[in-house]
Amino acid sequence: MPTHWTYEAFAPGSDLLQGDVLEPTGSLRSILKEVHPHFLDPKYTAFLVVTQSCDLAVRKGRFNTGYLNIAVIRPIAAVLHDFLIQVCRPVREGVYLRETKSEAYRLLERVFNQNEQALGLFYLHPDVGSGIGAPSAALLRVTVTLRVEHYQVLKVARRGRLSSEFRSKLGWLVGNLYSRIGTQDWSEPEDRSKEMEKLVKACLEPGDPSYGPIWVPEAWVAAAVKEGVRIEQLDRDKVTSTLEAHKPPTAKEQVIEQALRILKEVASTIDEDTLGRLRNRLNNDSVFAKAVRSAKSE
Numbered sequence: 001m002p003t004h005w006t007y008e009a010f011a012p013g014s015d016l017l018q019g020d021v022l023e024p025t026g027s028l029r030s031i032l033k034e035v036h037p038h039f040l041d042p043k044y045t046a047f048l049v050v051t052q053s054c055d056l057a058v059r060k061g062r063f064n065t066g067y068l069n070i071a072v073i074r075p076i077a078a079v080l081h082d083f084l085i086q087v088c089r090p091v092r093e094g095v096y097l098r099e100t101k102s103e104a105y106r107l108l109e110r111v112f113n114q115n116e117q118a119l120g121l122f123y124l125h126p127d128v129g130s131g132i133g134a135p136s137a138a139l140l141r142v143t144v145t146l147r148v149e150h151y152q153v154l155k156v157a158r159r160g161r162l163s164s165e166f167r168s169k170l171g172w173l174v175g176n177l178y179s180r181i182g183t184q185d186w187s188e189p190e191d192r193s194k195e196m197e198k199l200v201k202a203c204l205e206p207g208d209p210s211y212g213p214i215w216v217p218e219a220w221v222a223a224a225v226k227e228g229v230r231i232e233q234l235d236r237d238k239v240t241s242t243l244e245a246h247k248p249p250t251a252k253e254q255v256i257e258q259a260l261r262i263l264k265e266v267a268s269t270i271d272e273d274t275l276g277r278l279r280n281r282l283n284n285d286s287v288f289a290k291a292v293r294s295a296k297s298e
Helices: 026-035 076-087 098-112 148-157 164-175 190-204 218-226 236-245 251-266 272-283 286-297
Strands: 020-022 046-049 067-075 090-092 095-097 121-124 136-147 158-161 214-216
Touching (some): 046 136, 076 098, 076 190, 098 190, 121 164, 136 164, 148 158, 214 218, 218 236, 251 286
Antiparallel strands (some): 020 046, 090 095, 121 136
16 A cells, blocks of 8 residues: 555556556566567666556457557666756766756756656655655656557556556656646645655765765866866765865965965064964954955955
């Protein structure tokens, strides 16, 4: 039985509907092996029925179509980088400018709210009872066409079903209609917005840095490149520390150093210990920091 609000229960003997989630069972894999062996790859963790429900209805033993279409489903974590490069500025594989992180956030908001039309993604929330084990997406541009004779195999492979309103949204996305199907957003009700924030953070700031995106400031990149660093040749786990080692001084640091330089010129007898104390004092003075920020924004 489904536990998440984007899915609903179905009777075991009921007809297939658009939005049914299919497990790659042995029988389904046997069919794919004959007609589309590429889709035997385990990276495709499930499939989603995208043929219209009216064409799937069995009337007097006959269908309105001779073919059935199913879209591949992959975990978000596995395809995230493929889509981040569409909206973020990559530095190298898996590394992006921090200044473009907001674009990634907006992309994932669209995906989770089922409003990402350009990339053809349909978000599927984890629900073991519905056959989805991790945050996933149906790639609506990557579909497998099977003959209607395979209907029973698909029916047996069914593990979940989208709720009515989300089936409608799926149909709209697949058909590229011009009217918007209203579905619940993750901000409705309010307590869901925090859950969506956690989803976005889990994608953009995963606990395992070996696969998640790395965000670095553009100034660090420019400074490192100027010093001859070949970022594309760095090991992934060395990117951040290497770029940070080449980061340029902040505006506040530059102002402090210029002020100390002038002070030393004016008061040539001032000792390094006193200069060091002045540097620390200025670094930790909130009023001074605020003044620098204000001057920088003018």
